[in-house]
Amino acid sequence: MQKNLSEGTMVLAHPVYVRGKGSAVGQEEAKGPLGKYFDLYAEDAKWGEKTFEFAEKKFFLSACKRAIEDAGLSTGEVDLLLGGDLLNQIITASYSARDLGIPFLGVYGACSGMAESLAAASMLLDGGFGRNILCAASSHFATAERQFRFPLELGTPKPPTGQDTVTGAGATVLSTEGPGRVAVRALTIGRCVDYGIADANNMGAAMAPAAVQSILTHLENRGATPRDYDAIFTGDLGTFGSRLFVEMARQCGAELAGVHKDCGSMIYAGMKNKRCGASGCGCCAVVLNGFILRQLEKGVYRRVLFAATGAMMSTTSVQQGESIPGIAHVVELERVDG
Amino acid sequence: MQKNLSEGTMVLAHPVYVRGKGSAVGQEEAKGPLGKYFDLYAEDAKWGEKTFEFAEKKFFLSACKRAIEDAGLSTGEVDLLLGGDLLNQIITASYSARDLGIPFLGVYGACSGMAESLAAASMLLDGGFGRNILCAASSHFATAERQFRFPLELGTPKPPTGQDTVTGAGATVLSTEGPGRVAVRALTIGRCVDYGIADANNMGAAMAPAAVQSILTHLENRGATPRDYDAIFTGDLGTFGSRLFVEMARQCGAELAGVHKDCGSMIYAGMKNKRCGASGCGCCAVVLNGFILRQLEKGVYRRVLFAATGAMMSTTSVQQGESIPGIAHVVELERVDG
Numbered sequence: 001m002q003k004n005l006s007e008g009t010m011v012l013a014h015p016v017y018v019r020g021k022g023s024a025v026g027q028e029e030a031k032g033p034l035g036k037y038f039d040l041y042a043e044d045a046k047w048g049e050k051t052f053e054f055a056e057k058k059f060f061l062s063a064c065k066r067a068i069e070d071a072g073l074s075t076g077e078v079d080l081l082l083g084g085d086l087l088n089q090i091i092t093a094s095y096s097a098r099d100l101g102i103p104f105l106g107v108y109g110a111c112s113g114m115a116e117s118l119a120a121a122s123m124l125l126d127g128g129f130g131r132n133i134l135c136a137a138s139s140h141f142a143t144a145e146r147q148f149r150f151p152l153e154l155g156t157p158k159p160p161t162g163q164d165t166v167t168g169a170g171a172t173v174l175s176t177e178g179p180g181r182v183a184v185r186a187l188t189i190g191r192c193v194d195y196g197i198a199d200a201n202n203m204g205a206a207m208a209p210a211a212v213q214s215i216l217t218h219l220e221n222r223g224a225t226p227r228d229y230d231a232i233f234t235g236d237l238g239t240f241g242s243r244l245f246v247e248m249a250r251q252c253g254a255e256l257a258g259v260h261k262d263c264g265s266m267i268y269a270g271m272k273n274k275r276c277g278a279s280g281c282g283c284c285a286v287v288l289n290g291f292i293l294r295q296l297e298k299g300v301y302r303r304v305l306f307a308a309t310g311a312m313m314s315t316t317s318v319q320q321g322e323s324i325p326g327i328a329h330v331v332e333l334e335r336v337d338g
Numbered sequence: 339m340q341k342n343l344s345e346g347t348m349v350l351a352h353p354v355y356v357r358g359k360g361s362a363v364g365q366e367e368a369k370g371p372l373g374k375y376f377d378l379y380a381e382d383a384k385w386g387e388k389t390f391e392f393a394e395k396k397f398f399l400s401a402c403k404r405a406i407e408d409a410g411l412s413t414g415e416v417d418l419l420l421g422g423d424l425l426n427q428i429i430t431a432s433y434s435a436r437d438l439g440i441p442f443l444g445v446y447g448a449c450s451g452m453a454e455s456l457a458a459a460s461m462l463l464d465g466g467f468g469r470n471i472l473c474a475a476s477s478h479f480a481t482a483e484r485q486f487r488f489p490l491e492l493g494t495p496k497p498p499t500g501q502d503t504v505t506g507a508g509a510t511v512l513s514t515e516g517p518g519r520v521a522v523r524a525l526t527i528g529r530c531v532d533y534g535i536a537d538a539n540n541m542g543a544a545m546a547p548a549a550v551q552s553i554l555t556h557l558e559n560r561g562a563t564p565r566d567y568d569a570i571f572t573g574d575l576g577t578f579g580s581r582l583f584v585e586m587a588r589q590c591g592a593e594l595a596g597v598h599k600d601c602g603s604m605i606y607a608g609m610k611n612k613r614c615g616a617s618g619c620g621c622c623a624v625v626l627n628g629f630i631l632r633q634l635e636k637g638v639y640r641r642v643l644f645a646a647t648g649a650m651m652s653t654t655s656v657q658q659g660e661s662i663p664g665i666a667h668v669v670e671l672e673r674v675d676g
Contacts, residue, residue, distance in 0.1 A: 008418070008441035010467050051658050080346070080527060087652065088426040090446045091660075094650035098530035098663040103346035105454060105527060106650070108428045108446040116443060120458065127465015129348050147654075189418060189443060192436035312432035312444070314425065316485075320389050322429075325436040 008189040008214075009221035012126045017180025017336070019132065019173045020071025023290040024062040025282075026141070026167030033269050037290035038168070039066050045142050045167060052142040053091065059169035059282070060085065060096045060138040063289070067134060067171035078102050078173065079130030082121050084113040085138045086165075086281050087147060092138050102134065110310030111207075111236050112190070113137035114170060114285040115329040118306075119187040121174045122331070131176050138169030139280030148200065148315060161202040163238040163264060163279035170285030172293070179336070182296045186332040188218040192312055194325040200318050203279055204241015204264075207309035210326035211237060212248045215307050218330045219254070226259045230301040233292060234328070235284035235308035236264030238277035263287035284308045296335050306331045346527040346552075347559035350464045355518025355674070357470065357511045358409025361628040362400040363620075364479070364505030371607050375628035376506070377404050383480050383505060391429065394478040397507040397620070398423065398434040401627070402474050405509035409470065416440050416511065417468030420459050422451040423476045424503075424619050425485060430476050440472065448648030449545075449574050450528070451475035452508060452623040453667040456644075457525040459512045460669070469514050476507030477618030486538065486653060499540040501576040501602060501617035508623030510631070517674070520634045524670040526556040530650055532663040538656050541617055542579015542602075545647035548664035549575060550586045553645050556668040557592070564597045568639040571630060572666070573622035573646035574602030576615035601625035622646045634673050641672045 024040035040062050042055070049055040060083070068075055081100060084107040085092035097104035109116035117135035125133055142152055144165040150156040158164075174184065193213055197206040211234050219225065226232060237245050242262040249256045263284040268274035288306055295301045313324040362378035378400050380393070387393040398421070406413055419438060422445040423430035435442035447454035455473035463471055480490055482503040488494040496502075512522065531551050535544040549572050557563065564570060575583050580600040587594045601622040606612035626644055633639045651662040 013466070053654060053658060084446065086427075088654065089424075089448065089650065089652035091650070091652045091655045094530055094663060094665075095655065095660065097665075098532050098650070101529055103527040103529050104665065105458060106446040108422065108444040110427065120443060120462075123462050123465055123467045124458075127461055127467065128351070129461045129465065189441040191439055191441050192432055194436050312427065312429070312436075314427035314429045316391060316426065317429045317433065320391060322433065325432060327432075327435075327442065 007217050007221060009186060009218055010123060011186040012122060012184060014126050015178060016122045016125045016184045017175050017178045018182040018293055019175035019180055020067040021289040021293050022063040022066025022070060022171045023286040024059045024169050025286050029166055029168050029267060032267050032271055034267055034287060034291050037294060038286060052140055056092045056138055056140040056143050057095050060092050060136060061099060063169040063171040064100060064134055064136050067173050071173040073132060075100055078132050078134045080133045082107055082117040082133060083136035084108050086144055109327060110312050111279055111281050112308040112310030112327050112329050113281040114288060115306060115308030115331050118331045119189060119329050122184040122187055125174055125176050133174050134171060135174060136169060136171035137281040137285040139165050139282035141165045141167045144280060159201045161240050161276055163203060163276045164274055165280035166267060166278045166283035168282040168286040170289035172289055181336055182293055182333055183336050184331055185334050186222060188214050188330040190214040190328045192325040192327050194323055196323045198323045203311045204238040205244055206311045206324035207326035208237055208241045208245040208248055210328040211245050211307055211309045212252060214328035214330050216252055216254055226254060226256050229259060229303050229305055231261050232256060232259050232305040234262045236279040237262045237309060238264045238279060240276055296333060299335060303334045306333060347524060347556055348461060349524045350460060350522060352464050353516060354460045354463045354522045355513050355516045356520040356631055357513035357518055358405040359627040359631050360401040360404025360408060360509045361624040362397045362507050363624050367504055367506050367605060370605050370609055372605055372629050375632060376624060390478055390480040394430045394476055394481050395433050398430050398474060398476040399437060401507040401509040402438060402472055405472060405511050409511040411470060413438055416470050416472045418471045420445055420455040420471060421474035422446050424482055447665060448650050449617055449619050450646040450648030450665050450667050451619040452626060453644060453646030453669050456669045457527060457667050460522040460525055463512055463514050471512050472509060473512060474507060474509035475619040475623040477503050477620035479503045479505045482618060497539045499578050499614055501541060501614050502612055503618035504605060504616045504621035506620040506624040508627035510627055519674055520631055520671055521674050522669055523672050524560060526552050526668040528552040528666045530663040530665050532661055534661045536661045541649045542576040543582055544649045544662040545664035546575055546579045546583040546586055548666040549583050549645055549647045550590060552666035552668050554590055554592055564592060564594050567597060567641050567643055570594060570598050570643040572600045574617040575600045575647060576602045576617060578614055634671060637673060644669045644671055
């Protein structure tokens with residue numbers, strides 16, 4: 001019965017398969033080096049909607065519908081939607097849940113939303129609650145900028161550690177029913193870790209310690225070394241946060257350079273004016289559902305860790321002098337032979 | 339294996355006990371008819387903190403620590419914290435999770451947060467994931483008013499359907515280890531239901547249809563009638579929303595008058611200027627942990643439904659012309675004999 005190894009790592013007793021996946025991205029993400037891996041592309045930031053917020057919902061819904069279709073299911077066969085986004089009161093996920101009509105548990109884990117949803121869904125399915133659970137997360141550059149930073153109209157320049165929020169949404173259908181070519185094997189639920197970073201334009205630094213803690217905890221509890229994985233993905237540390245992450249892990253005795261990849265660094269790699277990389281719930285959600293799962297299905301990867309990181313702050317908490325706690329949840333994915 | 343009866347109702351295979359509870363309230367709640375049932379009382383809305391937001395965190399943490407103590411546990415023995423609040427980016431829950439240092443899954447379900455946390459925790463424990471899970475929710479009149487409506491300094495009068503946000507937090511430790519005098523037996527995960535209400539000062543009306551749907555679904559899937567329960571609690575429909583709720587249920591063929599009680603109507607019953615009752619995540623969280631669980635322990639109730647309701651809107655969604663979807667999650671609690 002007791003699947004709690006220790007310190008938040010859980011090993012699944014029953015197979016939980018990736019049955020379907022979907023990703024929808026904006027123009028910038030389509031132009032980037034991973035552009036060809038995504039399913040749906042918006043022609044502009046509003047995608048035919050009257051506001052950016054309505055557009056974000058369209059990304060969320062489109063990714064969900066694509067994942068359900070890819071799973072060979074109808075919406076009525078999905079038992080539960082677990083999802084979230086960055087907007088106040090997670091309106092993207094909530095209004096999408098209304099439109100889909102699926103029982104809904106809203107999650108908020110900042111940019112860790114995709115991993116939080118996958119982790120919770122895996123445990124529910126392993127426990128026998130439901131057959132098919134849809135997990136989704138989204139973000140949008142324009143909705144996030146005006147909520148967390150400045151209205152775009154002001155043209156405020158970004159500081160060098162400022163990351164760009166990804167416009168896009170990713171969705172995964174997890175299922176107890178195979179055959180699936182990728183399965184969730186284990187997961188680690190993170191803690192809120194706070195190293196005193198108070199700069200809302202340096203999220204990578206705020207999240208790196210949480211990523212180190214959760215990933216090293218996962219490795220230790222699994223009795224694994226970094227070399228047991230083909231890749232260890234972080235969500236959106238960005239280029240600066242990734243350097244910090246590798247250095248901090250090294251100081252803890254783990255060498256992750258080479259095996260570590262960061263979704264936030266990959267999605268905009270080589271692109272002008274995006275030197276610090278990407279952030280946002282949607283970032284690792286689209287990289288997972290567009291790129292990582294495809295690589296696992298093709299056999300390019302056999303076993304990977306997907307560790308999405310979140311910065312659990314609000315504009316109010318930062319204005320009131322609070323520092324920014326980070327959190328990271330880890331999901332271990334493995335290719336299923338056959 | 340399959341615990342999914344249908345339409346979101348899940349029956350637990352293993353006992354999940356209420357092992358500890360805690361509640362902390364503000365001055366108004368202490369003065370109300372349920373005042374004597376709560377554990378901790380703040381001397382004013384700031385409770386010695388520099389801002390209302392810091393005070394809300396103190397309520398959350400105080401309720402959590404009280405529940406852990408009541409369970410006879412140390413913080414290190416709690417496997418997971420599941421919780422949320424109404425503030426943007428659920429900062430109350432996140433910063434509390436940082437201070438407690440427990441692995442954390444943040445949830446957002448507006449005022450349904452307490453039931454969402456209990457429902458998810460019950461499934462995780464039933465599935466064998468962990469032994470003790472802490473569930474908590476909070477709200478604060480002053481933080482909610484300035485975030486969702488107007489700064490208190492403006493002195494804006496409330497319309498007749500406007501409810502007052504409860505200042506307080508409730509926390510419950512659920513456990514696989516008994517003996518406990520109260521157990522979770524079943525639960526229903528709600529869907530987002532939208533009847534087109536667009537008035538942010540009429541949350542009761544926005545949430546009543548969701549409460550009707552989830553409760554009638556639960557009764558149907560359990561093969562039960564309203565009379566099988568000593569009480570059916572809704573979270574915070576308020577006095578106006580409660581009348582709507584009973585009427586809507588009647589039109590669906592269920593007579594709930596008499597058995598229905600609303601936490602939002604009970605907590606301020608008979609108090610001046612609070613005629614529409616209370617709202618907020620903290621409302622049903624403190625009524626559950628202060629009053630309902632005590633009545634179950636004493637044997638005044640044997641079997642009750644706890645259905646917390648949430649209005650899944652934001653100021654942005656309402657300003658952009660969206661209506662307000664409601665959601666309700668149901669948790670069935672039963673006294674354990676012996």
